[in-house]
Amino acid sequence: MAKIMEVENLEVVYGVIKALQGISFYIEEGEIVTIIGANGAGKSSTLRAVSGMVRPSSGTIRFKNKDITNSPSHLIARQGLSHVPEGRGMLTKLTVEENLILATYNRKDHAKVKEDMGDVYKQFPRLSERKKQAAGNLSGGEQQMLAIGRALMTGADTLLLDEPSMGLAPLFVKEIFAVIKRINQAGKTVLLVEQNAMTALHTANRAYILENGAVLKSGKAGDLIDDPEVKNAYLGGH
Ligand code: ATP
Numbered sequence: 001m002a003k004i005m006e007v008e009n010l011e012v013v014y015g016v017i018k019a020l021q022g023i024s025f026y027i028e029e030g031e032i033v034t035i036i037g038a039n040g041a042g043k044s045s046t047l048r049a050v051s052g053m054v055r056p057s058s059g060t061i062r063f064k065n066k067d068i069t070n071s072p073s074h075l076i077a078r079q080g081l082s083h084v085p086e087g088r089g090m091l092t093k094l095t096v097e098e099n100l101i102l103a104t105y106n107r108k109d110h111a112k113v114k115e116d117m118g119d120v121y122k123q124f125p126r127l128s129e130r131k132k133q134a135a136g137n138l139s140g141g142e143q144q145m146l147a148i149g150r151a152l153m154t155g156a157d158t159l160l161l162d163e164p165s166m167g168l169a170p171l172f173v174k175e176i177f178a179v180i181k182r183i184n185q186a187g188k189t190v191l192l193v194e195q196n197a198m199t200a201l202h203t204a205n206r207a208y209i210l211e212n213g214a215v216l217k218s219g220k221a222g223d224l225i226d227d228p229e230v231k232n233a234y235l236g237g238h
Pocket of ligand 1: 014017018019037038039040041042043044045046195
């Protein structure tokens, strides 16, 4: 499989805080790669740098064989990358459907937009049932689905998901991870950032463990689940 993203020696600083100390990772087309780690390890900063929301202080980010390290976020998005940030960021007063339509503003492939809308409603029947409701009235899990739905409606082939399970009841957590698997099977490449290490490892093909802004370990997700050090540190010793 071809590498769709290659990140080398990525550094992000906020004033005097070094959030990322030179991390490297890659994603192959069609993979789910997860970055796991504790609070403050640098997971969100990684996604922010990749999508152009923060400018790295050094390192390179290549996406689809193009150097996007210092590209503005709207141009990176146009290459087919969509970032679903923590907190979800939908317009709460607008309806579910309006939120989905807004995500398509840059697209000219109207027939495909219509097809994608049908796919999103098929993928998320709950959104279809609530399409005329204000987004702010959805439950946490439904809002997360809407956030992913919007990313799909941009037409992106690569999704950056920041803690999609955050704050959700266990049943919704299960559902969100099942959704991530399904959209991956439907062809999307996924970079998934999670504190919920066990579930993320069960969902992903490969994983990177981030600690204090550096990659502590990486490998196949299945191998890391069985790694004693990982088990003790991140999986509660189970
Ligand atoms: P969380 O799960 O809490 O979001 P994280 O692994 O995503 O954690 P980051 O949010 O990337 O970690 O934060 C990495 C480090 O950078 C932390 O020490 C954090 O306090 C710091 N940091 C993050 N954003 C900013 C900011 N805008 N200004 C200053 N420091 C920041």
